Amino acid sequence: MQLLLALFFLLGIPSGAPEIHSLKYFYTASTQVPNFPEFVIVGLVDEYPIEHYNSNTQRLQPKQDWMNKVTEEDPTYWETSTNGALGAQETFKGNIGTVKQRLNQTGGVHIFQYMVGCEWDDETDDVNGFRQYGFDGEDFLIYDQKTETWIAPVQQAVPSKHKLSNDKALMDFHKRYLTQECPDWLKKYVKFGRSSLMRKDLPSVSLLQKTPSSPLTCHATGFYPDRADLFWKKDEEELHEDVVKGEILPNHDGSFQMSVDLDLSGLKDEDWGRYSCVFHLAGGQEVSKRLDKRDIRTNWKTNDGGFPTGAAAGGVVAALLLLTGCIMGLIVCLKKPPQASETSSSSGEDPAMKKGSSEEQSMLKPLHEGRVQRGSSH
Incomplete structure (x- = not known):
């Protein structure tokens, strides 16, 4: 209908x-x-x-x-x-x-x-x-x-x-x-x-991963308005398989956040540079982040009890962002009418x-x- x-x-x-x-x-x-x-x-x-x-x-x-x-x-x-x-x-x-x-x-x-x-x-x-x-x-x-x-x-x-x-x-x-x-x-x-109505804010985009075997999350936050899209692409082609897209959620400051997961299990090392996460805002503005292991933020520990290089601070922040997003999403759901x-x-x-x-x-x-x-x- x-x-x-x-x-x-x-x-x-x-x-x-x-x-x-x-x-x-x-x-x-x-x-x-x-x-x-x-x-x-x-x-x-x-x-x-x-x-x-x-x-x-x-x-x-x-x-x-x-x-x-x-x-x-x-x-x-x-x-x-x-x-x-x-x-x-x-x-x-x-x-x-x-x-x-x-x-x-x-x-x-x-x-x-x-x-x-x-x-x-x-x-x-x-x-x-x-x-x-x-x-x-x-x-x-x-x-x-x-x-x-x-x-x-x-x-x-x-x-x-x-x-x-x-x-x-x-x-x-x-x-x-x-x-x-x-x-x-x-x-x-x-x-x-x-x-x-004309306000347009681009987000910060981060690559997050809980453990080496977890899906890789591309997380965009701080964008406005909520008419936006976030997706993974290989070369110039948007990916639809091995991808899980989350809902757009509100931030406390009136902006929005969203994330999209990519399954890395079948990804070859030599192909990493061919992948990128793309944020598209209403009106045509875009932010693109190429897949690079050095940019991935995580809080999983290495065998010696430490964190991978460059991961500790970003991982904690990322986890908090995701947790906040889940809570905000729950609030939105609870407030939804019949x-x-x-x-x-x-x-x-x-x-x-x-x-x-x-x-x-x-x-x-x-x-x-x-x-x-x-x-x-x-």
Whole structure:
């Protein structure tokens, strides 16, 4: 399911320069999901959460300090947006039952999804918009901006597709929002958060090994943002066999760390110089470290009770770094919400089900669409 898979890869690596910026809103209405709000909205700029709302708090709140700058131009931004979110909550709550009936679903756990937003190339000024609806992990309706048409992946969505396609005023609204209003808001948010969104820190890269028979770990720490990759390569070819890649973990200072292991058991001495560990940061910057026995840090002892040359201090530090990474990773896991997580949620509705009601219109608009229509400046 494309919509849900997109959420799993929110932290993927962008294509690099020129910078492609994005504004996305994910709505989720759910029933009988344990320990999870019935309605959630998450707004993201360049995959960083900027706004959050859920039915428990019933208030839209900023997720980045720089988002408070929006009140300099619109003092009622958060109040107005909260009212819009409350209205959307009631709309989604009513329509999820209708969707269940249409798809012949009964009680139990159900998730109703909606994703809307746009991408902007800051070099060419090209814009691409998207809207997508889903139910229980399956695509329901997809808007194709290039052809300005709706696509119905399932038969039950065909009536909705026809209703939307035949509503010229609504189709014009979709086009105007995706091509004009969404990019305007995106450019505004990028301006507010430029120092954070454009921050790029390269890491220090170390080679670590517990014992001579252990896998060799390439460890990168201190990089930012977390859209990065770390891999081993032989000559100019990336290795996929005999390699184990770890997760990206947070450091206490807001930067990140990650590691990738290489099995050395089949490596010939004469081939060591052909291997290197490469760190790739979003935007194309790289750090490469060639495999050299003299650079390996370890804390294993030699036969005489001492440490290999140049290994002692680095080994202790490396062990502490790895231990810290494990602890931080555990904390992150413990803090993760249930399966239908707020950052992995996208929400939507079947516009045909309300037959032209006001609820139908409100469900089709992300938060800032409502603000735009109320005359908020850009």
